[in-house]
Structures are given as structure tokens and as C-alpha cells.
Amino acid sequence: MNLNSTVYKRMPSRDLADDPDRGDDASAALVSAVDQNSGNPSWKLSLPHVCVATISSFLFGYHLGVVNEPLESISMDLGFSGNTLAEGFVVSMCLGGALIGCLFSGWICDGIGRRRAFQLSALPMILGAFLSASSRSLEGMLFGRFLVGTGMGLGPTVASLYVTEVSPPLVRGTYGSFIQIATCLGLIAALFIGIPVKEVVGWWRVCFWVSAVPAALLALCMEFCAESPHWLYKRGRIGEAEVEFERLLGGSHVKSAMAELSRSDRGDESESIKYSELFYGRHFRVVFIGTMLFALQQLSGINAVFYFSSAVFRSAGVPSEIANVCVGFANLSGSIIAMLLMDKLGRKILLLGSFLGMAASMGLQVVATILHHQDSWHVYLSVGGMLLFVLAFALGAGPVPGLLLPEIFPNKIRAKAMALCMSVHWVVNFFVGLLFLRLLEQLGAKMLYSMFASFCLMAAIFVGKNVIETKGKSLQEIEISLLSAV
Numbered sequence: 001m002n003l004n005s006t007v008y009k010r011m012p013s014r015d016l017a018d019d020p021d022r023g024d025d026a027s028a029a030l031v032s033a034v035d036q037n038s039g040n041p042s043w044k045l046s047l048p049h050v051c052v053a054t055i056s057s058f059l060f061g062y063h064l065g066v067v068n069e070p071l072e073s074i075s076m077d078l079g080f081s082g083n084t085l086a087e088g089f090v091v092s093m094c095l096g097g098a099l100i101g102c103l104f105s106g107w108i109c110d111g112i113g114r115r116r117a118f119q120l121s122a123l124p125m126i127l128g129a130f131l132s133a134s135s136r137s138l139e140g141m142l143f144g145r146f147l148v149g150t151g152m153g154l155g156p157t158v159a160s161l162y163v164t165e166v167s168p169p170l171v172r173g174t175y176g177s178f179i180q181i182a183t184c185l186g187l188i189a190a191l192f193i194g195i196p197v198k199e200v201v202g203w204w205r206v207c208f209w210v211s212a213v214p215a216a217l218l219a220l221c222m223e224f225c226a227e228s229p230h231w232l233y234k235r236g237r238i239g240e241a242e243v244e245f246e247r248l249l250g251g252s253h254v255k256s257a258m259a260e261l262s263r264s265d266r267g268d269e270s271e272s273i274k275y276s277e278l279f280y281g282r283h284f285r286v287v288f289i290g291t292m293l294f295a296l297q298q299l300s301g302i303n304a305v306f307y308f309s310s311a312v313f314r315s316a317g318v319p320s321e322i323a324n325v326c327v328g329f330a331n332l333s334g335s336i337i338a339m340l341l342m343d344k345l346g347r348k349i350l351l352l353g354s355f356l357g358m359a360a361s362m363g364l365q366v367v368a369t370i371l372h373h374q375d376s377w378h379v380y381l382s383v384g385g386m387l388l389f390v391l392a393f394a395l396g397a398g399p400v401p402g403l404l405l406p407e408i409f410p411n412k413i414r415a416k417a418m419a420l421c422m423s424v425h426w427v428v429n430f431f432v433g434l435l436f437l438r439l440l441e442q443l444g445a446k447m448l449y450s451m452f453a454s455f456c457l458m459a460a461i462f463v464g465k466n467v468i469e470t471k472g473k474s475l476q477e478i479e480i481s482l483l484s485a486v
Helices: 006-018 024-038 047-053 055-065 071-077 084-112 114-134 138-166 169-193 203-224 229-234 238-249 251-265 275-279 281-299 302-315 320-345 347-370 378-397 400-408 414-443 445-466 475-484
Strands: none
Touching: 047 055, 047 138, 047 169, 047 203, 055 114, 055 138, 055 169, 055 203, 071 084, 071 203, 084 114, 084 138, 084 229, 084 414, 114 138, 114 203, 138 169, 138 203, 138 229, 138 400, 138 414, 169 203, 169 320, 169 400, 229 238, 229 251, 238 251, 251 475, 275 281, 275 414, 281 302, 281 400, 281 414, 281 445, 302 320, 302 378, 302 414, 320 347, 320 378, 320 400, 347 378, 347 400, 347 445, 378 400, 400 414, 400 475, 414 445
């Protein structure tokens, strides 16, 4: 029998989706039979689609770091030099836009699909880059940064959904790590492109112009990428879902993939779920796990470390440029190691090890503050603790939540639940950045670092009690196991 026959592939799976009385046994038998004949899907077919999707993560990292080096030049050219409030708005305005983009990302992803959502996220990043680069006033710069932020808020949510839904189970963790690696590369690219800003007049405008290129590339290349078969199936477009599964997994795996979808989504073809439904009933547990993971990720103090690491390095006599490279290298190294281990050790072990390592690293920071007036080597202990903290974060707490949550969310709620969890991420991120210096002033470094270490330990305990392992499982197997436990 020819498994590549279009008629053979499509008719039975459509019948299976349309006839819920066939039962789970038929689906399970079909999955088993096809898997025995065909083995595991090749990772090569889905790789190009995943690489294009991670351009949005590269842009996310680039725009987070693009104003760090040029900020002084921007303030001088636009006439607000010395106004720390205005400088703070230039840095943080994109965070406000990101929250807005994130809040609407669930509706957008469910309404127009993953591919169009990527293209939509690229549009404000292109327009915002043009406005920022050509700005002659503070207001123009702020509006450009806000537009960029809306694309930044939409992009990570779509990337997490898309990469999870198009990746074969055995490499889904590895592909999910690409998101974190692309973000690191974006941050490093922003650093290196900003190097000439102090020697070349107006170079900061080039830094913004450059960012329009990958955004345009994302919008263009997405036109040739596969749409998420999970979204197509959810919309009732069964035939198109099969076509995309063939592009992503190969023809011999279409039937098993469609049968898996029919098993998990049977009975979920009703109207779209409302946000209010995420807070009660059978979906509350997974949504609670997701929001807590992102909240604890930010309460660990990681962004406070990123924002204020330069001051720690300067106290050790290290220039800010070298400090940024060291932090970026630690972040990238941890992300690469996580990519290699994600599908071997699993998500849960990496999360546990990461949060425990972050707690230990913050412990080193506490010891350094205690020895502040006693020995000179406390500075190097503080620098080492900071680099270890970033490295530990990149090993698990950074890349895993964005991969794990789309895995544990059922197809019916996946987009809206991710939007909710990412919104929590942005809100907690904002308040940590807003209150960090005030708390540092009132509580002192020892108490504040102790608080961060405590949150890391709380996160490790939470992961140990609530997070399930998803390594090597299909999205439908994960969904069925979670719902059966409710």
C-alpha cells in the first residue's frame, strides 16, 4: 500500500475527525500501526520553518539591547541629555508596547493563524524602526519604541506556539532552545552594532535602520513557511492540516499525526474559549502552572541582573563593553548547553538544576556583600556569582518555560493561555525593574539578593511538585495525561 498516496492519507483522517463514534481505540491503533512502519519523523523537514520563526526572537533580543550603548548619543542629539526620566522612558517604552501586543496575541494567533501573526508582528517593528531612526524629537523616538514594543510582545508568544506545534516530538526541546539562542544572538548583535556609536556621529540611527532588515526578512520568508497544522485542524481545515503535516513530518507520518489530533481534540470543536474560562474548571491547573513559572522566573531577579550588571563589573575595574560581552557570552553558552541537553535530560531536570544553580549564585552575591568591607576579592566573588547566575538561568529558567507551556496547554486554549502567561511575565518584569533600585536603597544588597535567592528556591520547589516531564511525548499524549489527572 502506498503511504504517499494523497487519497490514502486524507480520507481516513477526515472521516475520523468527523465521526467521533469511531472511538479512541481506532485512533490508537492507527497511530501505532503507522509509527511501526515509519519510525520517527525526520528533523530536517521542519528545521527551515523553525529557523525562520526564530528571527522574531532575534529581533526581540536586538530591540531589548539596541539603546544600551547609543542612549547617551540619542539623548544629546534629541535634546534631553541629563534627563534621566526621559532616558528611562526611551529604554522602557518598548515594555509598555510589549504588554499591549502580548495581551492581544491570543486573539491574533487564533484569529489569523501563526504565519500571519508573525507577519503582523514584523510590521510595527519595521515602522517603529523607521520612526526611531528618523526621529528628530523625544516624542518621535518614544512612539517608534512603543510600536516596536507591540511587535516584541506578539512575536515571542507566536514563536513559542509555532515552534512547539511544527516540531517533531523527539527534537521539540532542541528546537525550542533555538528561541533563547536567537534572543542571545540578537542582544549580542545589538552590542556589536552599537560599538561605533561614540566615534561616528549619528550612528545610533544606523542601529535602528539595521533592525528593519531581519523584520522584513521574517515577513517575507513566512510567506513560504508552513502554517501550524494544529491551528488549521482547530479551524476545521482538515485537508490543509494534512498537507502541512506532510511538509513538516513527511508523508508517512500524516496519518498518525492526524489521528493524535483527533484523539485529543474530540469534543473541543465548539466555540472559541473565553479568557475567563482559563481561571476555573479543568484548564485552571495548567494555566496556574504557566503563570507561576513566568512570575517566578522574573522574581528570581534575572532582569535586575541584566539591567545593572555593568555597575558590578565597573567596581571590579572591568569596562562596561567587556562586561556586556561577558554576560552575553555566559547567556549564549548556557543556551547552547540547554539546547544539547533539552531532549536528553528533559525539561523538569533542567528547570530544577537551573533554579537551584541560580539560588546558589545569589548566595555568592550575599557572601560578597557580607565581605564588602573586609577583603578586596569580594568584588571578584560578586562578578563570578553574577556570571554563574546568568549561566544557570540560560540552562533552564530562560528557555524552558517558553517551550514547556505550549506543550502542556491543550490545543483549544494554547494561544490565549500563552498570551495570559506572557502578560504576567511582562507585568512582573516591569515591577522588578521599577522597584529594584528603590528596594536596593531601602533594604540593602544583602537582603535583596537573599530575597532573589529565596524566590529561586521557591521556584525549584514549585517545579518539583507541579511540573511534569514532556520529553519525547507528542502534544496530544501530554494533553491527555494532564486532563486525565484532573
